[in-house]
Amino acid sequence: MFFHIVLERNMQLHPRYFGRNLRDNLVAKLMKDVEGTCSGRHGFVVAVTGIENVGKGLIRDGTGFVTFPVKYQCVVFRPFKGEILEAVVTMMGFFAEAGPVQIFVSNHLIPDDMEFQSGDMPNYTTSDGSVKIQKDSEVRLKIIGTRVDATEIFCIGTIKDDFLGVINDPVAI
Amino acid sequence: MSGEEEENAAELKIGDEFLKAKCLMNCEVSLILDHKYEQLQQSSDDPMNQVSQVFEKSLQYVKRFSRYKNPDAARQVREILARYQLAEFELCVLGNLCPETVEEAIAMVPSIKVDIFFFSFV
Numbered sequence: 335m336f337f338h339i340v341l342e343r344n345m346q347l348h349p350r351y352f353g354r355n356l357r358d359n360l361v362a363k364l365m366k367d368v369e370g371t372c373s374g375r376h377g378f379v380v381a382v383t384g385i386e387n388v389g390k391g392l393i394r395d396g397t398g399f400v401t402f403p404v405k406y407q408c409v410v411f412r413p414f415k416g417e418i419l420e421a422v423v424t425m426m427g428f429f430a431e432a433g434p435v436q437i438f439v440s441n442h443l444i445p446d447d448m449e450f451q452s453g454d455m456p457n458y459t460t461s462d463g464s465v466k467i468q469k470d471s472e473v474r475l476k477i478i479g480t481r482v483d484a485t486e487i488f489c490i491g492t493i494k495d496d497f498l499g500v501i502n503d504p505v506a507i
Numbered sequence: 508m509s510g511e512e513e514e515n516a517a518e519l520k521i522g523d524e525f526l527k528a529k530c531l532m533n534c535e536v537s538l539i540l541d542h543k544y545e546q547l548q549q550s551s552d553d554p555m556n557q558v559s560q561v562f563e564k565s566l567q568y569v570k571r572f573s574r575y576k577n578p579d580a581a582r583q584v585r586e587i588l589a590r591y592q593l594a595e596f597e598l599c600v601l602g603n604l605c606p607e608t609v610e611e612a613i614a615m616v617p618s619i620k621v622d623i624f625f626f627s628f629v
Contacts (some may be wrong), residue, residue: 335516335599336531336569338539339524370559380536380565383541387622409539411565412525412573418600418615420572431592432570433559474604477516497614 336433340386341376342405347391361385364368364404374482377412378434391491397400411435413477413489420501426456430473436488439475443492445499449472465500472501490501519618530595532570532602534581564622574605593619610616 343364351359357479365382372378382442389403417458421430423436428444430437447457448465455469455486475491475498482488483491513520531539540562547557575581581602588598597616606612613619 335596336533336536336565337525338529371559372561373564378561378565381540381559382541383539409531409536411561411564411620414516414520414521414525415514416520418516418604420604431564432581433565480514494546495614497611 345402345404346399372486377410380409382408418476420474439491443494459505517617524615530599533569534575537569537573
């Protein structure tokens with residue numbers, strides 16, 4: 335799920351950046367440092383949307399660097415266990431992607447009446463052929479677990495519950 | 508498989524920070540990311556180089572899964588859903604998934620059935 339939240343970060347700035355463009359330099363460095371990163375607590379930082387506050391700079395002892403506490407607004411993507419969302423199938427196994435996060439749906443969590451068919455276009459199909467899941471299919475799945483490592487969050491999902499599985503074309507209003 | 512042990516979106520256990528935070532539907536994220544991308548285009552020749560993979564993937568995703576292409580429609584949906592006592596998270600899941608029946612809605616957002624149960628006695 336996407337959220338718009340306020341985060342805080344201590345930015346260290348080298349004296350070469352002091353001067354008229356100090357604030358711009360600070361903001362540029364913030365975006366470079368933070369956009370695209372991921373943490374277990376807040377999820378993926380997709381984009382910084384604004385700066386709320388830049389505190390007073392504190393000169394570090396022994397070096398000329400100055401630390402500024404910066405409060406900024408950003409869009410984050412944070413998947414939750416138990417959350418139901420839509421995703422695109424990328425590979426048989428099957429793996430799906432919802433924005434920046436990868437989700438794995440194992441055979442055990444795919445309905446029993448769907449069988450794996452290997453071949454040129456490997457897919458999962460129901461016994462009567464009416465429903466097919468293949469690369470680029472859109473599916474609705476439920477996240478049943480998340481794992482966080484240093485740089486990303488990885489999820490395990492299921493399509494075995496009611497109202498989950500392949501999506502029909504969404505209607506655009 | 509580790510993660511926050513008590514977390515469970517089905518019971519709206521997503522942590523105080525996120526319960527109080529502003530939740531965004533895919534169509535709303537699409538507007539924000541589009542705007543940001545335009546800003547980058549104006550200030551540099553090669554905006555594609557400036558954005559992270561996370562940004563690109565998110566932009567592609569919200570464009571593909573936006574239910575409402577029209578920002579006014581998105582605003583109306585939020586206004587209508589806001590009339591019910593829903594948490595931000597519940598509102599956005601409903602807005603994103605557009606369940607067609609009550610059963611589907613409860614399956615998508617199990618935490619709302621508590622309210623339905625309560626109100627059916629009032």
